Amino acid sequence: MAKKITRFVCADCGSEHSKWAGQCQDCSAWNTVVEFKEPRAAKNAKNGTSLAVYAGATEVVRKLSDVKLEDTPRFSTNNSEFDRVLGGGLCPGSVVLLAGTPGAGKSTLTLQTLCEVSHQVQSVYISAEESLNQIAMRAARLNLPTEHLHIAVESDVLAILAMIEKLQVKLVVIDSLQAMFHPDVQGASGGVSQLRECMQILTQYAKQNDVTLLVICHTTKDGSVAGPRVVEHIGDAMLMIEVLEGSRFRELRAQKNRFGSTNELGLLAMMPENGYLKAVTNPAAIFLNRSREPHPGSMVAALWEGSRSMLVEIQSLVVESNQGNPRRLAVGLDQNRLNMLVAILMRHGNLAMFDQELYVNLVGGLKTSDPSTDLPLILSMVSSFRDRAIPQDWMAFGEVGLSGEIRPVPSGLERINQAARQGFKYCVCPAGNASKSAPEGITVIPVETLIDALDKFEEI
Ligand code: TYD
Numbered sequence: 001m002a003k004k005i006t007r008f009v010c011a012d013c014g015s016e017h018s019k020w021a022g023q024c025q026d027c028s029a030w031n032t033v034v035e036f037k038e039p040r041a042a043k044n045a046k047n048g049t050s051l052a053v054y055a056g057a058t059e060v061v062r063k064l065s066d067v068k069l070e071d072t073p074r075f076s077t078n079n080s081e082f083d084r085v086l087g088g089g090l091c092p093g094s095v096v097l098l099a100g101t102p103g104a105g106k107s108t109l110t111l112q113t114l115c116e117v118s119h120q121v122q123s124v125y126i127s128a129e130e131s132l133n134q135i136a137m138r139a140a141r142l143n144l145p146t147e148h149l150h151i152a153v154e155s156d157v158l159a160i161l162a163m164i165e166k167l168q169v170k171l172v173v174i175d176s177l178q179a180m181f182h183p184d185v186q187g188a189s190g191g192v193s194q195l196r197e198c199m200q201i202l203t204q205y206a207k208q209n210d211v212t213l214l215v216i217c218h219t220t221k222d223g224s225v226a227g228p229r230v231v232e233h234i235g236d237a238m239l240m241i242e243v244l245e246g247s248r249f250r251e252l253r254a255q256k257n258r259f260g261s262t263n264e265l266g267l268l269a270m271m272p273e274n275g276y277l278k279a280v281t282n283p284a285a286i287f288l289n290r291s292r293e294p295h296p297g298s299m300v301a302a303l304w305e306g307s308r309s310m311l312v313e314i315q316s317l318v319v320e321s322n323q324g325n326p327r328r329l330a331v332g333l334d335q336n337r338l339n340m341l342v343a344i345l346m347r348h349g350n351l352a353m354f355d356q357e358l359y360v361n362l363v364g365g366l367k368t369s370d371p372s373t374d375l376p377l378i379l380s381m382v383s384s385f386r387d388r389a390i391p392q393d394w395m396a397f398g399e400v401g402l403s404g405e406i407r408p409v410p411s412g413l414e415r416i417n418q419a420a421r422q423g424f425k426y427c428v429c430p431a432g433n434a435s436k437s438a439p440e441g442i443t444v445i446p447v448e449t450l451i452d453a454l455d456k457f458e459e460i
């Protein structure tokens with residue numbers, strides 16, 4: 001009898017180890033190495049392997065120039081924001097993971113998509129989390145066309161593959177990966193071995209048969225997929241859907257995308273009447289519902305997300321602290337960047353902020369790492385510090401360097417144009433971005449250094 005080999009894998013990075021260890025040698029994560037049970041079929045395949053078996057392998061080698069270029073035909077999800085984040089729609093044969101916390105809208109978005117495209121693309125929605133009745137109720141509530149969509153409640157991946165084969169469908173939703181199981185693999189659903197094998201067998205089938213798979217995954221509190229990271233590596237794309245705190249908006253971003261950019265931000269609005277997730281096609285100013293009166297500490301920034309600009313308000317509150325180590329808190333903006341900007345303000349702007357508590361917030365629940373928020377953030381902090389409001393028709397963008405210089409950012413003219421369209425009259429921006437072709441109706445105020453920007457603030 002063949003000796004039973006026990007393997008260990010890291011639940012985080014998926015690397016294999018010959019023995020158990022408290023810390024993974026590859027990714028240094030603690031308590032993530034678990035025993036891995038090999039499926040029976042895989043064990044048998046390993047017996048008696050010799051290179052002779054692979055004698056025909058060279059036949060698959062081609063010259064790169066001999067490969068015929070076929071333009072990958074994509075199909076639309078009927079939701080412009082979903083398409084945008086995917087890179088222009090779904091590619092046949094691709095495996096897309098859709099991850100998010102409970103209630104984010106994963107089941108809603110995928111059911112909507114399938115109902116709306118199933119008259120063109122044969123589709124099936126497979127759920128292991130909800131009953132047929134629940135899915136039907138959801139579809140009725142969302143007012144979706146249901147006559148062409150197949151649905152099934154199943155959690156055995158082999159049964160699912162048999163079903164896909166029989167129905168000859170081309171688009172499949174699996175809700176969710178954590179609820180699936182492979183009958184030949186030991187361990188409970190959601191465990192490392194199950195997730196890995198289920199994902200692998202589904203992906204293999206999708207690639208061989210040109211079936212598009214939308215696989216729903218749950219995430220943990222920190223936003224990573226609940227399970228081994230190897231699941232992310234197997235899929236072609238991994239999209240995250242997140243609720244923007246305190247609003248009805250959801251943001252959709254790609255963490256990985258083999259068929260498009262990972263910079264695009266998709267915005268969806270949940271309709272209050274039935275929970276339908278509608279694409280927000282023009283998000284330029286949706287986060288700009290400001291109060292009528294100008295307040296100290298408020299300034300508008302022009303973010304650049306993927307291929308469009310968005311105007312968002314930044315709020316700051318600067319208050320004197322009676323602690324030796326005053327608090328500095330950033331919500332929606334990078335904490336380290338905030339600390340750096342405070343240091344730049346003290347060193348190059350001669351502002352004594354060392355004894356001030358600081359709270360900054362990107363209004364609307366968005367999160368950004370766009371460095372063009374530096375200049376409006378600094379102006380909003382100075383406005384709060386001086387207790388002087390900036391008029392509401394002013395906005396700014398620009399990166400601030402460590403020596404106090406204001407650095408240009410990409411797509412300056414597009415940001416200025418967007419601000420002009422939204423009725424802003426003054427735009428403080430890096431001299432390198434101040435274009436002569438700026439639209440009428442907006443005055444561009446170029447600044448080269450932090451001192452320049454602070455002088456302009458004093459003149460307002
Ligand atoms: P859902 O798509 O079920 O989220 P997920 O699959 O990611 O866990 O739910 C999305 C949102 O829809 C959730 O915030 C609550 C809302 N919702 C309703 O308003 N009514 C309903 O009957 C259901 C099921 C959900």
Ligand code: MG
Pocket residue numbers: 106107108129175
């Ligand atoms: Mg769900």
